Amino acid sequence: MTIEELQRQLDIIRAWRKIELSNARSIAERHQASAEIPYLCRAWTLMIYAHCDQALKLIAKAYLEFLSCNPRQNYDYKNVWLSFFGKEAMRKGGDERFSMCRNDSDEIRRRIISNINGREVFDSGSFSYTQLRFFTEWILQSSFDHTLYRGFCTTLKEKRDGIAHGENIIIENVSDCLAWHDPAINLLDDLVDSTINEATRH
Template sequence: MDLLEFQSSLDQSRAWRKLELSSARSLAENYSGRSEEAYLCRAWTMIIYAHCDQLIKELSKNYLLYLSSNPRQNYDYQMAWFAFYGKESVQHNSDKRYLLCKDASEASKSTRIKELSHKEVIDGGNFKYGRLRFMSEWVLQIDLDHVKYKLFYHSLKTKRDQIAHGENITVDYISDCLAWHEKSIELIDEISDKTLDFASSHAI
């Protein structure tokens, strides 16, 4: 994957996600004041959660694929590797992953990143603040101000989990969802733009 392919995949991903988020908002607004509003606001909450979660996972996988053939300056390949496999690699000294930890060659960088980009590696975990901090600092290694999303993550995940578990909770009005909606758009754009910027400006 070259830079243009990475940018294209990123642009397409965030464009359709933002379109679907806007559609969920418009639908809820069209039924404002009617009995369907509460149901549509719950559905809107689930859509916000799903797209924030999946964009970060998709972005991370594609970025690692890009890095596997386009090394980046100032990217700590070993830190990314240890983030997922550190404990396992240290404790199992016969594992090939342990040998990769000690291998400082350029070839090992590509091997590490390709393994990390596998779907099952990145897809572990779910949408929460600790996951955003981990992915932005250890995997993407970008200067994202993740702290400003902490309350957004916590409140959205709490409501989403309650809805998913069939609890009778209050997300009844459009005003309940607007702050999450706007923050999700901000996050999608910021993490996408910063990752693309680092990919293009720190290429070797």
């Protein structure tokens, strides 16, 4: 994968999400005075959460595909792999997996990226501040400042979890959703931009 292919892939991941979130905002703003607004705001909140969750995972997966073709000198291959598989490999794994804890060859690095990019890693967990922090610090290993999104992630997850678990959570104002909508758009842009910046330094 080239840097141009990575850019195209990340642009696709980001672009349609921004369009869909903007459409949700537009619908809610047009119906502010209607009895439907609490429903629209709840749906909008769930959409914001879902797009943040999936975009983070897809951006990381795309970057790892790029990394498998374009090795990075300052990428901490061993520790990111150990964070997922180290304890199991060191205590219970066979010789082949155990050797990945100690070896640092180019072939081992390619296998590390392949291991991390599997379903068991990316399908586990859901969007939260700690997941954003983990993905940006450990997987992307980028200069992305996750601390800027701590409050956004925390409050969005609380509302989303309540709605998803059937709690009687009312969100009645478009302004409440805008408190998550605008940071979500910024998050999508910042994640893509910081990932591309990291990739161009390979």
